[in-house]
Amino acid sequence: ILNVEQSPQSLHVQEGDSTNFTCSFPSSNFYALHWYRWETAKSPEALFVMTLNGDEKKKGRISATLNTKEGYSYLYIKGSQPEDSATYLCAFRTGTASKLTFGTGTRLQVTL
Amino acid sequence: NAGVTQTPKFQVLKTGQSMTLQCAQDMNHEYMSWYRQDPGMGLRLIHYSVGAGITDQGEVPNGYNVSRSTTEDFPLRLLSAAPSQTSVYFCASRRDSGGDTQYFGPGTRLTVL
Numbered sequence: 001i002l003n004v005e006q007s008p009q010s011l012h013v014q015e016g017d018s019t020n021f022t023c024s025f026p027s028s029n030f031y032a033l034h035w036y037r038w039e040t041a042k043s044p045e046a047l048f049v050m051t052l053n054g055d056e057k058k059k060g061r062i063s064a065t066l067n068t069k070e071g072y073s074y075l076y077i078k079g080s081q082p083e084d085s086a087t088y089l090c091a092f093r094t095g096t097a098s099k100l101t102f103g104t105g106t107r108l109q110v111t112l
Numbered sequence: 113n114a115g116v117t118q119t120p121k122f123q124v125l126k127t128g129q130s131m132t133l134q135c136a137q138d139m140n141h142e143y144m145s146w147y148r149q150d151p152g153m154g155l156r157l158i159h160y161s162v163g164a165g166i167t168d169q170g171e172v173p174n175g176y177n178v179s180r181s182t183t184e185d186f187p188l189r190l191l192s193a194a195p196s197q198t199s200v201y202f203c204a205s206r207r208d209s210g211g212d213t214q215y216f217g218p219g220t221r222l223t224v225l
Contacts, residue, residue: 043216098143098162104154
């Protein structure tokens with residue numbers, strides 16, 4: 001079973017703060033790393049799919065980086081807003097299987 | 113496109129009953145999968161399929177069956193429901209290549225009494 005770890009488990013920041021989370025995954029046999037945003041009572045929504053070492057992706061105030069050699073990805077949120085409150089999931093795919101293995105997520109709460 | 117649809121949204125079963133959770137997608141995606149979400153456990157893969165006629169087990173397959181007779185549909189069958197199967201179930205689909213986004217259905221909340 002592949003081990004995908006996310007830290008921290010939860011985070012509470014104030015509006016306007018910038019924050020980042022980590023996703024760690026096995027560095028061998030890498031194929032793709034997915035990031036999702038998951039609001040309570042909804043279904044996960046894709047943010048990024050990253051496939052190349054050194055990839056950087058950006059969507060508005062949210063960005064992500066990827067280091068496949070050392071097995072980690074960072075998700076950054078600049079100037080957090082209350083609507084950013086959600087659980088952020090990462091998921092890892094190897095080159096020999098189609099399935100995604102998910103981490104348990106980082107739960108972000110942004111208050112005014 | 114409707115995307116990924118799931119029915120029902122909510123279901124209550126008694127222990128020992130069987131039922132089928134429906135999942136359909138209209139994006140011509142090869143890959144489809146079923147996850148369950150439990151508190152503190154994240155999303156755990158139950159079964160997945162890389163195309164019509166091909167299915168495989170995920171992390172937690174016991175107590176569940178799947179089949180994939182068409183590209184569009186991927187039903188999940190609970191053979192004899194148990195309280196441990198109380199969970200939220202998500203179906204997802206994507207094209208079967210590394211860089212493609214996976215789309216999730218709205219979920220089915222199942223309670224087994």
